[in-house]
Every structure is written in C-alpha cells, then in structure tokens.
Amino acid sequence: MDYKAFMIKYAEIGTKGKNRYKFEDVLVGRIKEHLEPYGDFAIRKDYGRIYLEAQSDYDYEDVVNELKKVFGIIGICPIVVEDNTDFEAIKAKSIEYMGERYGNKSLSFKVYARRSDKSYPMQSMEINSEIGHYLLEEYSEYRVDVHSPEVLLTIEIRDKVYIYSEIIRGAGGLPVGTNGKAMLLLSGGIDSPVAGYMISKRGVELEAVYFNAPPYTSERAKQKVIDLARIVSGYSGEIKLHIVNFTDIQLAIYEKCPHDELTIIMRRYMMKIAQHLAKENDCKALITGESIGQVASQTMESLYCTNEVCNMPVFRPCIGMDKQDIIDISEKIDTYETSILPYEDYCTIFVAKHPVTKPRLDIIKRSEEKLADVIDELVKTAIETVEVEKVSFR
Ligand code: ATP
Ligand code: MG
Numbered sequence: 001m002d003y004k005a006f007m008i009k010y011a012e013i014g015t016k017g018k019n020r021y022k023f024e025d026v027l028v029g030r031i032k033e034h035l036e037p038y039g040d041f042a043i044r045k046d047y048g049r050i051y052l053e054a055q056s057d058y059d060y061e062d063v064v065n066e067l068k069k070v071f072g073i074i075g076i077c078p079i080v081v082e083d084n085t086d087f088e089a090i091k092a093k094s095i096e097y098m099g100e101r102y103g104n105k106s107l108s109f110k111v112y113a114r115r116s117d118k119s120y121p122m123q124s125m126e127i128n129s130e131i132g133h134y135l136l137e138e139y140s141e142y143r144v145d146v147h148s149p150e151v152l153l154t155i156e157i158r159d160k161v162y163i164y165s166e167i168i169r170g171a172g173g174l175p176v177g178t179n180g181k182a183m184l185l186l187s188g189g190i191d192s193p194v195a196g197y198m199i200s201k202r203g204v205e206l207e208a209v210y211f212n213a214p215p216y217t218s219e220r221a222k223q224k225v226i227d228l229a230r231i232v233s234g235y236s237g238e239i240k241l242h243i244v245n246f247t248d249i250q251l252a253i254y255e256k257c258p259h260d261e262l263t264i265i266m267r268r269y270m271m272k273i274a275q276h277l278a279k280e281n282d283c284k285a286l287i288t289g290e291s292i293g294q295v296a297s298q299t300m301e302s303l304y305c306t307n308e309v310c311n312m313p314v315f316r317p318c319i320g321m322d323k324q325d326i327i328d329i330s331e332k333i334d335t336y337e338t339s340i341l342p343y344e345d346y347c348t349i350f351v352a353k354h355p356v357t358k359p360r361l362d363i364i365k366r367s368e369e370k371l372a373d374v375i376d377e378l379v380k381t382a383i384e385t386v387e388v389e390k391v392s393f394r
Helices: 017-038 060-067 087-102 124-138 191-200 219-236 247-256 259-280 300-307 323-333 361-369 372-384
Strands: 005-010 041-046 049-054 073-082 107-115 142-144 151-157 161-164 181-185 205-212 239-245 387-391
Touching: 005 017, 005 060, 005 161, 017 041, 017 049, 017 060, 060 073, 073 087, 087 107, 087 124, 087 151, 087 161, 107 124, 124 142, 124 151, 181 191, 181 259, 191 205, 191 219, 191 323, 205 219, 205 259, 219 239, 219 323, 219 387, 239 259, 239 372, 247 259, 247 372, 259 300, 259 361, 259 372, 300 361, 361 372
Parallel strands: 107 142, 107 151, 181 205, 205 239
Antiparallel strands: 005 049, 005 073, 041 049, 073 161, 151 161, 239 387
C-alpha cells in the first residue's frame, strides 16, 4: 500500500493549557529536523493532530522508523487522504483503502467516523452504518464486530477526509526542547547512554561530558563515547560533548590519597567539573547512569559522598533499575552493541582491588585535604583545556 501521508498523535502536550501551542510548535520543529534527510513533507497542525503529507518520493520504512525516534509522538497513523468530502467519495475511498490494505480476507471490523464540521449533512452514526454496509457488500469475508474489531476503520472528516486503521506506537514522552537542558556524564558503559535517553524523553536537551585519561585510556575508548553520543543524539538531537582531560587529576589522587578511596574521590571531582561545565552552558541538572548497589561506588554511602559536591539537581533515572532492565532499554535504543565493546574506561591501575563500600564523608574530605596544594590548579587546567565536539545523528 502506498501512503502519501501520516497523521501524528501526541498525548501529554495536548494537555498543557496555554502552552499547548508552544509544545506543538516544538514538536513540529523536531519532526521536520528528523525527516529532513528522508524527503520533502508538508507539515500542518490541526485540532490536536499533526499531518504530514509527502511532497516527494520517500521510503516508508525509513520514515516510520525515524518518526518512532521523535519524543512527544505516541501514535503514527499512515493515512490516505481524500480531498472530496462528499459521502460518495468517502465511500469509494473507504472501499478502495480496505481492499488495498487487507484484501478480501476474513476479518472483523468496525467503522468509526468523526466529523469536525458538525454541519456535515450526515451524522457520524449514519456514516458508520452506511460505510459498514457497503464494505460487507463488497467484501464477502468481512464481518462487523462493534465491541472488539480486528480492524477499526477510522474516518475523520475535516477540510479533507482522512482514512486510517493502523496506529504505530511512537516513543512517547515530550518533545525535546520543552524542558530545558541537562549535562549527562557519559562514559563508555551501558548505563549512562540509557540515562541520557530517559531524561531526554521528558523533553530535555542534552549536553554531555566525558572524562578521558590518556594515555591510560585509548583513542578507541574516546571514539566509543563519541559513537554513543551520536546514537543518543538520534533521539535527543545534537549533543555538545565536552571531553575533559582528567589524567593529571587522577594521577594526583592516586599519588596522594588512600587507594581504597580513589574511585569515590575521583567521582567527586568528576561531579564538580561536570557541574561547573553545566552552569557555564545553561544546563539546570546533571544526569548519571548510577544504580543503587551496582558497584562499590554506587552504594548508598558512596552516592551520599558523591552527591555532596553538587548543589544542582542530579538525575539518576537508572537508580532503581536492575542491570537487565537497563540492558533491555540499551538494546531497544541501539546503544548496547557499542557499549559492550571492550575498550577500557580507565586503566586498571586507577581502580583499587578493595574499594571502600561504605565511605564516610568526613574521612573522604580529610583525604582530599592532601590534594590542597595542587587540585585547584589541576581543575582549572582541566576546565580550560576541554575539547568540545558537536555530535549529531546526521
Ligand atoms: P556506565 O555503564 O554508565 O559506565 P557504570 O556502571 O560503569 O556506568 P560507574 O563507572 O560507577 O558506573 O559510573 C557511574 C556513572 O558515572 C556513569 O553512569 C556515568 O554517568 C558517570 N561516569 C563514570 N565514568 C565516567 C567518565 N569517564 N566520563 C563521564 N562520566 C562518567
Ligand atoms: Mg562505567
């Protein structure tokens, strides 16, 4: 079947009162951005729906797959459009549509007509029963089931007539750009790309920061993070990725602090620097992939110590999730295969054999005092030498 148009359904943004128009405009903008490489589409808003009409050839699968990545969309309906709103034209188009879409195979159906123009000469009920009648006449294998039909043939009569029977599930959430911006701490692991995806789904634009430790971490590890940012940007839109050279800070911590506290102290400096970059770039929150109890640095006590350096909200959408649940999402969003590539996060020398699992904040702070002579300068240099890369799905 050759569809020339789609109707887009969205949920929550329809309920935002006066802001509704703003939300709709953002969603329309996102749809345009996503579809740009796939063809020329006329996009129009109308009574809580968005209509896309193809002005050029396009690949159906590609376009549907791309629309599934746009946050804010709950349903994608491939539709046929009839310009003539006369009943005879609607009838002919309905018969043609059902024939092309399903043929004369055994199925139960129900017709569901809606008129936005109440002055239309026929009532919805009347249209339902008339069209139903003609379909039964045309296709001997069809039967009517008004309670749970296999096919719900929806006919919307507006300025034109829109006919569809299929709703492909969209990503849900809110359009990116309707809820500010946050800074994602993006490592090469499984969890942080999922965390970024989940927060972006609530309409949040993303920037990201990666703490790199050359030569202890390889160029390939850095490239992996860039690749992950690119996959996430397929949903969130362009991501400004800040790459921090963290080597000297790690070495200083390694040299001066107890080895079983390395990870916690390092994580505290990551959060501090991430927060600094967030503030500089108008981000109102940080995002991490932490999950309670997953590793030593994510026990309740460790999270308490890590969080203590932050005074902006830290979003941890994976916090209550099991590893397998996080993996399931990473497979769905296509980051999993990249995340499991075996390039080290940081060299094993920086990870203690027996890290503290119940760090005490007062003790950690005392250990950090040993860095007093050097740390301000090192943090300053790390921030001044940040490399920025704009990563985008196109
Ligand atoms: P992930 O799978 O996201 O790497 P993880 O289970 O390996 O998580 P940790 O290494 O303890 O967990 O890191 C916890 C969180 O800290 C990560 O989810 C990420 O948000 C952040 N993080 C860790 N290492 C880095 C890094 N090198 N650069 C940026 N963020 C990092
Ligand atoms: Mg990790």
